[in-house]
Amino acid sequence: MLIPILFLVGVLSSQTFSQEFKTAPPPGLRTDGGIWPLPQNVQYLNHSRSIGTRRSRPIQIILDENVNDCDILKFTRKTYLRKWLLPFEDEASANDSTTLILTISVQDGCPKSDEFPQQGMDEKYSLSVPKEGNATLEAKEVWGALRGLETFSQLVFLEDETYYIQSANIHDFPRFSVRGILIDTSRHYLPPQTIRRQIDLMAQNKMNVLHWHIVDIESFPYISTKFPELSGKGAFTPRHVYDPKTVQNIIHYARLRGIRVMVEIDTPGHTGSWKGQPGFLADCSSATGEKVAPNILDPTKKENYKFLAEFFTEILEVFPEKFLHLGGDEVEYWTEACWRQNPEIRRFMKLHGFPDNVTALEDYYFSKLQQLLAPIAQERRQVFWQEVFDNNIPEPNSIIHIWKGGSKTERAESLAKVTAAGHQAILSSCWYLNYIHYGDDWKTGGINGDYYYCDPQDFNGTDAQKALVLGGIATMWAEMVDSTNIEARLWPRASAVAERLWSDPLQQKMPMKHGHDFMNIDAEWLLADFEHNQLMAHLFVIMNGYCLK
């Protein structure tokens, strides 16, 4: 029961729904849709074939010779077959014969054990599931094979105790190279198993960058080997930390799923939890002289640069990812409350020829930061939140992460400016998934109201400028999010972002036709949905974990 005005909408759509879609569709009708995000090229052969019963082992996956021993593919094969695709395999009889063989070949072979997915990773693949005979999956790199295996899994479905597969020929590749989720482990701690689970779900949505906003004002859960006091003094409790082993475990877990782990070390603001490094934080007071908790570093002290150089040396050793996110957002409050009010810092600014100019002091800081990183981060690309571009002078090769933009116009202007200056860009403005709304907010939700429709290349600019847009990152800021609710808040809402960033916008259709909310619709209900459009079919797949267990 709802309040009347909402009620009628709800009931009428439910009414249509229950009338038309109550019984599960015959398998033969499941001939299109079904893959999320929508592939670049897909030809359905209008044919589904049964491949075995619920308690059989209908699928075998063979790895081509040069990847036969590839850790990533062996692991993924096991995950799909045993966990996501055929979870009842244990119930299978030993005598069951395989009905379908999928052969995977990878041109470039297997990455070495110390090779990680990086910018430029090739995710292209070709998948053929013919009407008869066996299936093939071909890719240049192993990362493409992972994406293809996910697609393959989405062609398989269980209906009335029988497994079916849809026949199709698919040539697929992502539109954008950066398709990410930001997790924030400072506002609330996320247990490693929660992070790992989100990585699984990212892989099922063909996303490839986990942006790990690992520390912030509220807590410093990262255990630094060189500076253990950072977490010692900055973590919520000694149990709310990520030790080196856990961090490596998460990075390797992500690698096996073709996902990069981009860490963010946000300075000079947002550093309130860095209390474990003596002298690092600036003394702060308000204009009326009252003490304010420090949330910005002191950029005037030499020791702080020495410390940062050592700390970043460690970070670069720990995280193999070649994008290093350096933050740089939202410093205005503290440059006023801390830098401008602090007599030592005022003296420093005067001495350096920019009295009272906190922006110049910021420039000074970022310039020093980039200097200290130069020798230790040679192969890395620096990523900054947009304020560093707006107010300061990031190095030309750095990537600008756009998060502001209360309107489409504002967002488009930022994209145009950043790319006109020759910077590559990543967009987050329209995908603040931490904000929630009742109803189908995957369509019109978010701050900008065009959640699913937000296009990172929709701005006035040349083709060259548009090519500088690397993609987007959906953010799950954790002021109100912890392990008890992150998953329900993130999925399947982030699936909308995943499709926007992977698929060809000209081919994408409005995925929902009958007004039923996709958010939190459950996999069980999807079984009862006749229409089976892409989004629903996908949800069935990404929710297999719930549905088939």
Next chain:
Amino acid sequence: MLIPILFLVGVLSSQTFSQEFKTAPPPGLRTDGGIWPLPQNVQYLNHSRSIGTRRSRPIQIILDENVNDCDILKFTRKTYLRKWLLPFEDEASANDSTTLILTISVQDGCPKSDEFPQQGMDEKYSLSVPKEGNATLEAKEVWGALRGLETFSQLVFLEDETYYIQSANIHDFPRFSVRGILIDTSRHYLPPQTIRRQIDLMAQNKMNVLHWHIVDIESFPYISTKFPELSGKGAFTPRHVYDPKTVQNIIHYARLRGIRVMVEIDTPGHTGSWKGQPGFLADCSSATGEKVAPNILDPTKKENYKFLAEFFTEILEVFPEKFLHLGGDEVEYWTEACWRQNPEIRRFMKLHGFPDNVTALEDYYFSKLQQLLAPIAQERRQVFWQEVFDNNIPEPNSIIHIWKGGSKTERAESLAKVTAAGHQAILSSCWYLNYIHYGDDWKTGGINGDYYYCDPQDFNGTDAQKALVLGGIATMWAEMVDSTNIEARLWPRASAVAERLWSDPLQQKMPMKHGHDFMNIDAEWLLADFEHNQLMAHLFVIMNGYCLK
């Protein structure tokens, strides 16, 4: 990172927070607060004592002679000790001695195995945890002992590997006799384990009525032994059902936690899924003659009353609860689209002397329904949604469930009218928990914006009228809710309702002082909270499951 205007609020409060409350408080400081909902009378002795280490068995619970073999208490003792209170007991060494004994005595002894909690159940208890020596819990009925044991568990806390208990004397009882949660298993199916888990959480919040809105338009998951075709044709799939064994299991599970299971069989509207009973639904068409999916029964057919009598006979056998919710809400759309447009039904109305009067036909239906229930539901009380009171003539002894009310005034008027007519009332208008909002919506959320502050007795009426208000039920309508998100949406938001319905409003203080959002704050964070007000302390307790595992 948030949009600037929100950001500053968030950061400043976080700032204060991180400055003052980062380290766990010394146990001795935990001397007040801590029990949720706030007890009617609590005297803290300003003393916490350590009772053992994390790996010990510090507490023993002894049942008094007349309840020594009581299934409910034995079960609850086990649940608290092994699961909620001392989850590490398995790690304890066999030689550990008990530090604290709690003796439970229950004046009226143990309910018989076929006795269920009912309206009038006595939930009063007295708990004494002295500074030294053992603790006692006294209650008239076993239900009070359950509430007291919950309170006892909230006095125990774990800090730095050591268990402590706060000393206190508590005399407690609920303000309202009905403190409920509505679950809706028609819009989305909820697996039994999800329902059971919500029952646990209800018990931890001292709530006592599970309002089970079991069927509606979207699906009919209840398996009727007499009419299996109802779920056969009306369930989403054959797997999305509650069979008799499952229903009994849920009722008994709730009984062991002092929770009543009030089923709702909503007629004459909201019946679109009752397709398994031939001829039950009215033929419907719009004013322009188009067919409309039927969502209302045909009140003109004698067979339908015969069927309803048999069906309700079964329902009354299945559900021991003496409140029977008969729905009756939101029929206007279908009385127009189905009853008024249907030639047979028009003829019937004319024949019975109320041509074109669908409200009179509704009266006719409710009068027949009450007639057929009279012989089979003698000891039951009927509950109706408020429209039946507004438009029809419910029997004087029936209870009116108020759910409308876009404003406090409207809600208060309904309460005044219903109680002036001598009906008992239950309020839900201000507690539509299915609606979500970003931020601390437990304070100001809900349709009416006074979520925590909504008081069911806040209307113009005599003391006698106010005494007719039985309590309230927080509703979790499931248009957008399934097993993946119900818990994050329901808890701890429903804890605000739980306190409103249990505690003395004159003693309740604004529970949150520093602007941090209580919704979804996690238990781990609470450990780091110095202030430890009631709400936070409670959340620590209700989230023990997450925190201590």
